[in-house]
Amino acid sequence: MQSISGPAHAEHRAQEADHPTSQVATFDTDQPLPLDCGVDLAPFQIAYQTYGELNSAKSNAILICHALTGDQHVANPHPVTGKPGWWVTLVGPGKPLDTSRYFIICSNVIGGCMGSTGPASTNPTTGTVWGLDFPVITIPDMVRAQAMLIDRLGIDTLFSVVGGSMGGMQVLQWCVAYPKRVFSALPIACSTRHSAQNIAFHELGRQAVMADPDWREGRYVEQGTHPRRGLGVARMAAHITYLSDAALHRKFGRRMQDRELPTFSFDADFQVESYLRHQGSSFVERFDANSYLYLTRAMDYFDIAADHDGVLAAAFRGTRTRFCVVSFTSDWLFPTSESRATVHALNAGGARVSFAEIETDRGHDAFLLDVPEFFDIAHAFLESAGKTRGLADAGQ
Amino acid sequence: MQSISGPAHAEHRAQEADHPTSQVATFDTDQPLPLDCGVDLAPFQIAYQTYGELNSAKSNAILICHALTGDQHVANPHPVTGKPGWWVTLVGPGKPLDTSRYFIICSNVIGGCMGSTGPASTNPTTGTVWGLDFPVITIPDMVRAQAMLIDRLGIDTLFSVVGGSMGGMQVLQWCVAYPKRVFSALPIACSTRHSAQNIAFHELGRQAVMADPDWREGRYVEQGTHPRRGLGVARMAAHITYLSDAALHRKFGRRMQDRELPTFSFDADFQVESYLRHQGSSFVERFDANSYLYLTRAMDYFDIAADHDGVLAAAFRGTRTRFCVVSFTSDWLFPTSESRATVHALNAGGARVSFAEIETDRGHDAFLLDVPEFFDIAHAFLESAGKTRGLADAGQ
Structure with missing residues (x-):
């Protein structure tokens, strides 16, 4: 110390x-x-x-x-x-x-x-x-x-x-x-x-956050909201880029979640879907949306x-x-x-x-x-x- | 005929x-x-x-x-x-x-x-x-x-x-x-x-659409709204996957949009950012958000x-x-x-x-x-x- x-x-x-x-x-x-x-x-x-x-x-x-x-x-x-x-x-x-x-x-x-x-x-x-x-x-x-x-x-x-x-x-x-x-x-x-592709992925994430009405032009703390949905989507996008196609294939492939046949719905039929949804929803519990904007921007400028x-x-x-x-x-x-x-x-x-x-x-x-x-x-x-x-x- | x-x-x-x-x-x-x-x-x-x-x-x-x-x-x-x-x-x-x-x-x-x-x-x-x-x-x-x-x-x-x-x-x-x-x-x-990666990108797009409060659980037509922001984000994500890293680099690299120095803001400083924003906003003028959900789902099930x-x-x-x-x-x-x-x-x-x-x-x-x-x-x-x-x- x-x-x-x-x-x-x-x-x-x-x-x-x-x-x-x-x-x-x-x-x-x-x-x-x-x-x-x-x-x-x-x-x-x-x-x-x-x-x-x-x-x-x-x-x-x-x-x-x-x-x-x-x-x-x-x-x-x-x-x-x-x-x-x-x-x-x-x-x-x-x-x-x-x-x-x-x-x-x-x-x-x-x-x-x-x-x-x-x-x-x-x-x-x-x-x-x-x-x-x-x-x-x-x-x-x-x-x-x-x-x-x-x-x-x-x-x-x-x-x-x-x-x-x-x-x-x-x-x-x-x-x-x-x-x-x-x-x-x-x-x-x-x-x-x-790189241009990485800037593109970051811009996508930022737009997802800013598209959420709960973002309130960045004033969500005072207004008692949190752009959970937007930040969750940003995290999902980023998370895909952190894994390889091969890793996703090995980890999930086309395996279904707790079922054998498709539900013919927009439920998370595939394991990879529920995994991504979980990544998005757990991230927003621990991360500030505006911080996400600032830190991605810093990387883009680098x-x-x-x-x-x-x-x-x-x-x-x-x-x-x-x-x-x-x-x-x-x-x-x-x-x-x-x-x-x-x-x-x-x-x-x-x-x-x-x-x-x-x-x-x-x-x-x-x-x-x-x-x-x-x-x-x-x-x-x-x-x-x-x-x-x-x-x-x-x-x- | x-x-x-x-x-x-x-x-x-x-x-x-x-x-x-x-x-x-x-x-x-x-x-x-x-x-x-x-x-x-x-x-x-x-x-x-x-x-x-x-x-x-x-x-x-x-x-x-x-x-x-x-x-x-x-x-x-x-x-x-x-x-x-x-x-x-x-x-x-x-x-x-x-x-x-x-x-x-x-x-x-x-x-x-x-x-x-x-x-x-x-x-x-x-x-x-x-x-x-x-x-x-x-x-x-x-x-x-x-x-x-x-x-x-x-x-x-x-x-x-x-x-x-x-x-x-x-x-x-x-x-x-x-x-x-x-x-x-x-x-x-x-x-x-x-593939699992492609399902992941589609699920990301669907979540972006459904996260938009203007989606109204899919009832936006009757309610006179359109999930423009969510669909725009979905389109941006998809568009990145349609291009290669090399194509984005050749097309945009790290070139700035109408400026030489960064604005130190969340404006579209980089050309690739304004390109993506345009892709998102023009797409929503011609495409139905629910159709986007259904067609991506069809591909996932294939x-x-x-x-x-x-x-x-x-x-x-x-x-x-x-x-x-x-x-x-x-x-x-x-x-x-x-x-x-x-x-x-x-x-x-x-x-x-x-x-x-x-x-x-x-x-x-x-x-x-x-x-x-x-x-x-x-x-x-x-x-x-x-x-x-x-x-x-x-x-x-």
């Missing part, structure tokens, strides 16, 4: 009933977060979880960046759903991200809805919920906020930054924005810029090369970070070709980079699932980087 | 202002359409277009089957949108489906909304719009209705049945249900059963093998129809692997079959676009089949 000085910056257990376990770092008006849109966000706060202990050299910290609908609850039960942490397969004692060796941090992104400042927070100017008055944020903004948290924790250089999907975008952005503060980086199932005159390699030139780029063969949301482009740019920038394309039929979701080959690679990469970092005997 | 006897069966120009150009065949209570769900649909009507002239031997008729959101307006301006017919590139004098040689028929499917009986028609029992009381229909039901129309037109054997996507499913169903009535068949970009104890080849055993199966390399909705499975079953069933996988980056939509290699193949296949059929000099 880090000690934080000053009452305005007090690190404390969140009091909110719905985020009982997270620590919260608050930043007052004297420490604004400068956003890409030109707004200085202040005050703001970041909710985060830590696992393991920071060593005396402060050289064993790993930052995990979460994906679009993830949060900071990596390896503890989720305070809303009660389900296990989303990366409990990878993070824990003796696991690849070994909490007996590393000090692991994960913070809810700016714009999120699990305790960090976002559109569901209170706008200090008006005293009401931000809603769509919240400034549009970007992946670089998320990373800038994380860097302020890492400062607050007294950590100069992160041993590693790790994440998949939107989390992987943050990993890459960390390496571009703060190259000297990242000893090693593990970007998984991601890209350096969002384009590292655009900030470097269109030359991706220039963004990484001279980096001393060690990279391990991971993709999955059946991921069609962030296909291997995207990871390969990242690797080429890293090579052209002179980076130390290894690349693993992992054979699986489980689609984009593979990064969240029990994929032993992926775990082995993550373990070996961190083990090797740890030796160079002088962490060799940390957990022996 | 065919002469049809009996006033109840009178073929006539539709009087409805919104379908001014279609002919309509009506079937009275003495000629019900037996549906797979067990209901006998009667009375019912089929709206259709014809192009070219039926020869005296009645051996030159080609039935075109339209796709999910297509209709009978293959090669004439659309009565609602004023746009050219959807297959005007393929159908016309001197074109592969040569209207100076062939008599070409296309009918609006049962369950559709362009003049054939569907959920927006009047339920004769109640005198009000069917809505969700309309019986759930299947691809075999659509084909059964078409066969009744073909009977009405006095045609025994179709020279060819041609169609893409849902139209291709109908082509295959024709060959299974009426093998002796189909001399040649050209199923394009389709499959013999809808599974030829299921009706043959799971053995697809059994469905085609002994067929004398000549087949040409066409797929497109970048079609991920009906990938080549699906067409290949159809071809294998046809081979196993002893059918005469040729197979063409056409190289294009235009995705599923390629079957509607100007793809010369596809046109050449369609032309050569019909030319060859026509010679066998004795049509060799029909247009010489």
